[in-house]
Amino acid sequence: MVPVPAPAAPAEVPYVVTRHTMLGPGELPPLTGEASQFTDIDFKVPEDVKRRANERGARNTRVNRDSSRARFKQWCESQGRIARPTTTTANVATYFGHLMEKGKDDGTKYSPDTLLAYCGRIVAWYPKGERPDGSLIREMIEDYRLEEYIPAGGEPEQSAGLTLKYLVKVLAAIDESTRIGRRDAAMLVLQYGMLYRAVEVTNLLVRHVRLDTDGVWVWTAKSKTRRSGKGRWRFIRDRPDLRITARVRAWLADLRELFEPTAGNQNPAGGESAYLPNKPLFRALTTLGNLKRRANAKVRGLFLTGRAVNEMVKARSAAADVSIINGLKVTSHSLRAGPNTDLAEADVPLAERNEAGDWHKDSTLSDDRYNRPDGSIDISKRDPFDAVPLWGAAAAQAPSSPPDEERPAP
Known part of the structure; x- marks a missing residue:
């Protein structure tokens, strides 16, 4: 008896779908082949454009942002954790727990507002959809404000008024x-x-x-x-x-x-x-x-x-x-x-x-x-x-x- 050949598997349609794909009624995703029309020139920009993109935002903002992220990355490496290209909520939460417990090098505590600024910079380092849970970290910081920082005499850092x-x-x-x-x-x-x-x-x-x-x-x-x-x-x-x-x-x-x-x-x-x-x-x-x-x-x-x-x-x-x-x-x-x-x-x-x-x-x-x-x-x-x-x-x-x-x- 001659065996009946199994029906051929339907060819997989090479659609390109990402978490950002948006389709209207009756609209199909683009085919994989449609992406091949791009060449290397479609992804390259002149040096001055690349510099402007890298240096967007006020300089003080960039410096603070980059230093906050670099310190997080360095801490992750010292702990055997992964910071890039993606990370976990557990890594970020543990890092902020470390900052709250250890404090600054001079022995003073980090202010909650400073930690909130650090949190925003680190969370925004990752693409949308792959970011750690910033709301959890912010709740941790607010608890720290009420339970540790304020009872320990923490106050907003203010400059004198030079009247x-x-x-x-x-x-x-x-x-x-x-x-x-x-x-x-x-x-x-x-x-x-x-x-x-x-x-x-x-x-x-x-x-x-x-x-x-x-x-x-x-x-x-x-x-x-x-x-x-x-x-x-x-x-x-x-x-x-x-x-x-x-x-x-x-x-x-x-x-x-x-x-x-x-x-x-x-x-x-x-x-x-x-x-x-x-x-x-x-x-x-x-x-x-x-x-x-x-x-x-x-x-x-x-x-x-x-x-x-x-x-x-x-x-x-x-x-x-x-x-x-x-x-x-x-x-x-x-x-x-x-x-x-x-x-x-x-x-x-x-x-x-x-x-x-x-x-x-x-x-x-x-x-x-x-x-x-x-x-x-x-x-x-x-x-x-x-x-x-x-x-x-x-x-x-x-x-x-x-x-x-x-x-x-x-």
Whole structure:
């Protein structure tokens, strides 16, 4: 008896289906062969495009993101666990348990907010659909906040508020007969008047500052909370305790005398001027007051870093013996908390403080996080600091209002 051959297995249809495939009614997935129409050129990009893709996002965000992921990967390798190209929820949960238990190298505990930031960076490292369970990790962190961090005396890390009462002392201790002193004084008063973060004051260009008869106009191209959209001018009225106009004018005069250094000359007369519209307003200086060569500064180029501003603020405050205020350390962020505190104590409304500090119009941060008690051109030249009383010697020199009986009749 001749055996009947088994029916041939139906040929497998070479469809391409992934977890991201979306099909409409009656629509079939693409065939495998349809993908072969691509050649290597369809996957290649020029070097500058690849660089832009790799460097997308603010630099500080990239640095923090990459360092958080690198530390997780290093820890996994030390424990014989797998971090890449994919990982497990158990690996991530164990890592965060390790951070909560061990704490920082200096013996202090990680704040829950810091751990939440780490969690977001690590979870987002993996493709959607292959990510560890971030919700579980976040619940662990919130339990840690309530059961360990707060009972152990954990508090949000805050900078002191460098209010006018203290800022005038810092300015008085600066030797403004030197070019470095004039630069630092101008930077401090502008940062205070604009409630700037450190990186925002370093991003100012020469063309972003314009002197007026009674104050200074400052252009902010973007901020941390306003990354896109139109920039804005804001007016800072001059006041005797800060002398903003004089200090900015003095620094601009210095910039006009400075030229980009060469290998053989630190300030070559007739060289490339530092006082050009699209060059940074504040520059790194040598001890002699010349421009530093920035050939090796690959990240910020001619621009100062936020860290450099922070170190300057701390050094100037220490020299004035105000490095600690109400138990908090003075940092560059103190020039954001300080002016907001002055404005709040002068009863400037929250909405106006939000606009001055470039917070979102509905934000309560200026009340909740930036108060330390002890986009368009404003053609009216209204300055919220008009409501803040003068401090120091300037207050004594300011003319006082005459008694009622001496005032001229309206």
